[in-house]
Structures are given as C-alpha cells and as structure tokens.
Amino acid sequence: MEKNTALPIFEALSSGIRLDVFRLLVRVGPAGMVAGELSAALDIPPTNMSFHLKTLTHAGLVSAEQEGRFQRYRANMALMRELVAYLTEECCAGMPELCGVDTCADGLDC
Amino acid sequence: MEKNTALPIFEALSSGIRLDVFRLLVRVGPAGMVAGELSAALDIPPTNMSFHLKTLTHAGLVSAEQEGRFQRYRANMALMRELVAYLTEECCAGMPELCGVDTCADGLDC
C-alpha cells in the first residue's frame, strides 16, 4: 500500500461520526445500509451524512451501490487488512521477535 | 478498546508527518529515536516535530522515555493490534465467514 492510499484512510476515520458509520457497516456486514438508514440510525442530518459518506467512499473504506432510488453502502474489510500490513511493514528492522511479546503474535504477519 | 481511545489514534495518524514518524519508529523497533534524530531524519523543524510527537504520545501510539537530556521515542505496536481488533469487532453480525474470502483469514481473530 502506498502512503497516498493509507493517509486518506486515517483522515476518514479521524472523525467520530465517520468512525461510527464505518463500524456500523462492519457490524451489519455484506447486507450494508442505505444512506437514509445510516442517517436515522446515527441521528445525523442526511445532508451531513452524505458529506461523511463521500469522504469514506473516496478513501475506499466503503463502497456505494445504486439500488433503485436508494444508495447502499458496504464496508471494505479487505482494505483494512492491507492498512495493518502497511503499518507493520518492515517491523523492527526485519526482526519481528524484537517487537515485544504480544506484538507480532497470533498469526499477524508483521 | 473504547471509542475515546481509538479516535485519537486515527486523528494522530491522519497527518502525513505523523504517519512518517510512526512508521519510522516501527522500522527502528525497540531502539527508538530521540527527538533530534527524528527531526533531522524527516527534515522537520524541531519545534514542529515536538508538536507532532506530543500528539502521537497523547494518542498512546508512541512512548517517550527520558534519557539524559534527550527524549527517546518508541512505537507502541501492541496498541495497533488492539485498534484492529476494535475495528473488526462484531464483524459481520458475528458471522465472520460472511465477510468475504480474505477478510478474516490468516489468524486474524475478527
């Protein structure tokens, strides 16, 4: 992953509202939610929700699909895994065992 | 992890400079770096670097240790793992197999 990919992701998640939206979409999984449902569920005005959804979409964290007159949003889980890999890349000068006891454990390839 | 913990982390990493600092600290591992080294390595004025280091420290992403008259900073890898767990918590309504082929694979407990 490039820095130009990772940075918009962190910018997108640095807002409490957008973090709530993303986590909600992660929770509902492949079913996703339409803009109005998200707006109602989190009590955010539709016009403002649209602004935040645009930011999340631009970062690639959520995908939007036209569904009749609605727009359905889904979380992009794969991108998040890539993000973790990017952060832990070249971890500890190539010596993962130096990272500490529980840092690179549990199958996380860092 | 609480939302109040995760949010400052994303805010901290939403700056290109701080992302560079954190990744550099991940790369050097437990050795860490002092403020002046970071300032020189990334070509950032010390006064500005201090500001960003404070933000990273406040988020818990890096730890600061007094070392003589220097201040040595190290990356907190454990916190990042908690962050991933927080994001993927309750993934896909408790049915990880719905998340897609490579989303919850490779031992990532989501």
Place this chain on the structure above:
DNA sequence: CTAAGATTTCAATTATTCTAAAAGTGTTGT
C-alpha cells in the same frame, strides 16, 4: 555558570465541519 537540546506558548494561516437551501436521480401514481 555556560551552552546545548527539547518543549511550550502564541499568533497567523489553512483546512475541516456543519447547517440550510437547491438540484439531480429514480419511482410511483393517474
């Protein structure tokens, strides 16, 4: 005590976030 290193304070610039109004889209009724 003197000098060097690191951080804090402060003001100016810049970017982000929000509400409200207007404009597109697609759908349903007659």
Place this chain on the structure above:
DNA sequence: ACAACACTTTTAGAATAATTGAAATCTTAG
C-alpha cells in the same frame, strides 16, 4: 406518458478546529 413524490447529493456560507514557524522557557551535561 406526464406529473408528483421520496431519497440522495451538491453547493455555498459561516463557525470551528488543526497546522505551522518564531520566540521564549525549561531542563540537563560539562
């Protein structure tokens, strides 16, 4: 097919917050 409706997005403006560099402060080594 035409018109009316529901949902979503876009635009514009003001308020709020983040970022930056210069000067000043504090702490430590010699």
